[in-house]
Every structure is written in C-alpha cells, then in structure tokens.
Amino acid sequence: MTVDRLLPTPEAHDLLDLTRELATRELAGKAADFEARGEFPRDVLRTLGRSGLLGLPYPEEVGGAAQPYEVYVQVLEILAGSWLAIAESVSVHTLSCYPVFAHGSERQRKSLPDMLGGELLGAYCLSEPQGGSDAASLLTRAVPDGDGWRLDGTKAWITHAGHADFYNVFCRTGGPGPKGISCVIADAGTPGLQPQKPERTMGLRSSAPAQIVFDGCHVPADRLVGAEGIGFTIAMEALDAGRLGIAACAVGLAQAALDYATSYAQERVQFGRPIGDFQGVGFMLADMATQISAARALLLHAARLKDAGRPFSIEAAKAKLFATDTAMRVTTDAVQVLGGAGYVADHPAERWFREAKVLQIVEGTNQIQRLVISRSLTHPVRS
Template sequence: MTVDRILPTDEAHDLLALATELADRELAPRAADFEARAEFPREVLRTLGRAGLLGLPYPEEHGGAAQPYEVYLQVLEILASRWLAVAEAVSVHTLACFPVAQYGSDELRKRLPDMLGGELLGAYCLSEPQGGSDAASLATRATRDGDDYVLSGTKAWITHAHSADFYNVFCRTGGAGPKGISCLLADAGTPGITPQAVERTMGLRSSPVAQIAFDDARVPADRLVGGEGTGFTIAMSALDSGRLGIAACAVGLAQGALDYAVGYARERQQFGRAIVDFQGLGFLLADLATQISAARALTLAAARLRDAGRPYSIEAAKAKLFATDVAMRVTTDAVQVLGGAGYVADHPVERFMREAKVLQIVEGTNQIQRLVISRALAKG
C-alpha cells in the first residue's frame, strides 16, 4: 500500500524517494537470508551511511543532514517495512551519536563526521544484567586514575556489541543514585572491553545482542561526555528520541506486515473468490490499517513537538507504547490471515511477528511507558 505523506520540503520528498529506492534494492532482497544466517549486515549500514541516511537529524557542520525528526522517522519507517533489523540498527546508531552531538566537547565532536557517515558504528551501553528498567541503579563503575578512567562492570542486551566501533558507556563515577552516573565514549578495541557470547533471541537475529564485559578498561579522561554526574540526564534525554525511533520502526514493520497480508488475501481463493472479499477478513484488515495510521499520526505528532523545541517526552512515551502494541497486533493478525501458510517460514509474516515482540521491550518496556505517562497525569 502506498502511504500518502505530507512532507515539509521538496528535499524531504527526494530523501524519502531515495530511502524507498535503497530499501527496495539493498534491504528487501537480503532480509530473509541474513535473518536465517543471523548475520549482521554491516556493509548495508555503510551503504546507508554513504547515502546520508545515518546522520539525518544532526547538523550539517557535524556531517549530518539537518533534517527534522519528522522526516528522519519516516525514513526509518520505510526501512523497517522492508527489514526491521536494519531500521533498528539505524535507530540505535542515531541514539549512540546523540551524547557526543548534544553534550560532547569540541574535541569529541570532531569524530562526528565519521560516526554520522557510517564509517564508525556505535552502541549504547546502559542496561545491565541486574538493572534494565531501573537504570539509575546501574553498577558499572569508572574510577579516575591520572589521565584515565578505569572501567569495570558488565552491560547487557547491547545491540551492535560485536560490530560497534565505539560504545557510550553509562557508569558510576560517584555515589548512589542518578547523580553519580557519568557517560564515557570508549573505543571498541580498548583492552579490557570484551563482548560476550551472542544471545539466542526470538527475532531480529541479523542484529545480534550480547553482554559486554569491562575488566579494568582504561578510557582517557577526555572521553568523558558532559561532566561527571550528568550521565543519567544524557541517557534519559537520548531515550526520549530513541523511543520515537522505535515507534517509527514499529509503524514500518506493521505496514510491511499489512501489505503482505493484503497481497496474500487478494490472491488466495476460497469458495470461488478471493478471501479479501469476505467481510470478516476485510473488516479485520480495515481495523489494522486504521491502527497503523493512528500509530503513524501519534509518532509524527511527537516528532513535530521535538522539532519545535517543545516538551515531547510524554508524547514520545505514548507513541512508543501505542505503535509497538499496534505492531504486535498487526503482525499476529497477519499470520492469522495467511492461516497455516503464515506459520511457516516460506512467508515472512512469522518473522514479522517474532520481531514485533522486541519492540515492546527495548528503549523502555511498555510497562515503563505506562508508568511515565501515568506519573505525568498524576502531577497534573
């Protein structure tokens, strides 16, 4: 289905056309094979970077494209409709560039052109084995020793763990609680930083995640992003933007699943006619299409608030919550539309369904999103 989009500029229109062309040529033909082999498509990310799609929301002086978040999210949606793992990788990398772009020193920002151009791939190291949703209780510690910080601890569920060139590591440099947390930019090749075994995940197998062990890894003190004690503020600010990225990925995945289900329903014949003509199934598809449109509208409305410099944290939580729940419903119902055929790997909808589940978990579980929204309502 062609999505009718209202774009702010002709440049944005051309950008989405480029994203569609690359998604059709570079992503769609490779997705099933890479997923089956659980292989990360690093060269595809380089291709997207060289096309300018990895630095869309960042300033031109840092090597970005200075595009509104509203446009960037629609690019993510297009990529996700063809291959979620790639769109999620773009979203994570964009998140990983945020601390340096927003809070980094002038010296650190010199790295941004390579980061935004795709030559350097980033990872975001916040979660820990014993602390996912409770980020303020993280235990990874960095102790100042001369011109270095000595970093020890373990991070968990790290996307790009084995492929990243740099890590944003949120660690404790002070006492307990949020004010004791700082952010360090660490090169992946630093001695003492060791990615662990890849997790055996339900979906997104071409985007492996793993724990990362830090064993007295020495990170130069000039790699501190912001000041000591600002790490929690950096992390939460980055996650507001990251939640919009995941919402856009969810919309794209849901749209891809709906498009496939509709195409199948038009071709599949039962009782002498296409099954799409049966009201029970046609109404189901109509509901799914409506839910996707609502999720897209909610996500882009939050993006416009961000672009206008207005508070958008709560709206980002709503968008992430709603869009990922929609993706789970749409992909589940897409399997049902195909019946027995939907349960086998000959059709991609079983993979879409497995992939949708993780979107309800990453960048803050949907239960955390409900907590964020309910607390805002309680405050008035």
C-alpha cells in the first residue's frame, strides 16, 4: 500500500520516489537470501551512499543532502519496509556521523564527505557487556599514552562491528559518572581494536552485532572528539535523534507486515469467502492500520519539532516507545492472520516478527523510554 504523505517540498517527493525505486531494485529481492546466509550487505550500503541516502539530514557543505528529519525518517520507513537490516544500518551510520559533525575539530570534519557519502561506514560504541541502559557507568578506559590515548575495555552489541571503517568509542578519561566520559574515534585496523564473532541473533542476521575488544589500542590525540569529559553529552544528543530513526524503522516494518497480511486475507478463501471478510480478521487489520497511523503521526510530530529547533527528546522517546511496541503487535497479528503459513519461512511474516523484537531494545529499551517520559511528567524541567 502506498501511504499518503504530506511532504514539505517537491524535492522531497522526488527523494521518496528514488528511495522506493532503490528499495525495489536493490533491497526487496535480496533481504531473505542475505538474512539466511548471515552476510553483511556492505555493497548495498555503498550503493545507497552513492545515491545520497546516507547523509540526508546533514548540510550540503559537509557532503549531506540538507533534508529535514521529517523527510529523512520517511526514507527510513520505506527502506525498512523492504529490508529492516538496511534501514537500521542507515540509522546507525547517520547516528555515527553525529559526533564529528556536531563536535569534531576542523581536521576531523574533513572526513565528513566520505562518511556521509558511504565510502566510510561508522559504528557507535556505547554499550558494554555489564551495562547497556546504565551508560554513565561504562568501564572502557582511555589513559594518556605518549602522543595519544591507550584504550582498554570491551563494547557490546555494536552494529557494523568488523565492517565499520571508524568507531566512535565512548570511554572513561576521568572519574566516575557522566562527567568522566569522553569520545574518541578509532579507525578500523588500529592495532588492539579487535572485533569479535557476530552474535547469534533472533533476527537482523545480515547485520548481527558483535563485541569490540580494545586491548592497548593506541588512538592519536587528535582523535578526541570535542573537549575531554563531554562524551556523555555527545552520546545522549545523538541518541535522541537515533530514537527517531528506530521509530521510523518500526513504522516501516509494521506497514510491510500489514500490507502482506491484508493481501493474504484478500486471497485466502475459507468457507467460501476471503478471510478478510470475516470480522475476526477484518477487525485485526483495522486495529493494525490504526496503530501504524498513530505511530507515524507521533514520529512525524517529533521530527518536525527537531526540524524547528524545539525540544524533542521526550517526543522522540514517545515515538520510539509507541512505534516499536506497535511493530511487535502488528507483526504478531500478521503471523496470526496468515495462520500456519505465518509460522514458516516461506512467508516473510515470521522474519518480520523476529526482527520487530529488537526494535524494543536498541537505542534505549522501551523501559528506559517509559522512565524518560515519566520523569518528564513528575520532575519537569522549569525554565
């Protein structure tokens, strides 16, 4: 189903048309095969980068496409409808470019055109084995080492681990708590940077995360991003926008599941009628469609706040929470509409069901989103 979209410019319409064309030509027929083999689609991401889709929300002067987040999240939605792993990779890469764009030195920012053009793929190293949600307690440490820093520690659940060209590493350079955290960039191939075996995941097998071990990894001094001690601030700024990306992925996945279930319900005949004519199925489809529309509206509202330069972090948390919970409900119901057919890999519904689960976990679990939202209600920040 083609979603009726209100877009700010004719250029945005053209961009979404290009995205649909690329999704049909480069993604749709490849997803199942890559997922089955667990092969990372680096060349596909490079193609998207050369088509301008990896730097959409960044300014043209640094190699981006100067698109508002309102448009960017709709691009992600379309990509996710064809191949979630690709959309999630685009979201993570966009997130990974943020530290250098917003806080990088002039020398560091010279790499932005290659980053945003997809020639350099990024990874975002925040979570650790002993703590994901409690990011302020991270243990990976960087200590002065000659003309740079010596990194030691382990990061976990890293998208693009072993495939990225650069790694944003959030590490402790000072005392305990968030003020002791800094951000450094480590290039792939740096001695002591050791990607581990990919995790055996429920879904997203073509882009399975992995741990990164830093064992005496020497990073030059000029790879510190921003001032020492502001790493936690950089991480949280990036995650606010990253939550919009994951919400968009969830909406796209849910829309694909609804479209497939609706088509199946129109074709599958039982008791002499298409099963979609029975209220038990038709009402499920109606609820799925309504939840997706609500999730999309929350997402676009948060994106428009960001575009307007207004506070959006709480609305981003709401959008991430609702959209990913919706994706889980909708993909579950899509399997139910298909019945036994939904439980086998011959239909994509079972893969979408497995993939939806991770969206409730990444970029802050949905329990963390509820914590963020509830605190904004009970302990509002007063200007």
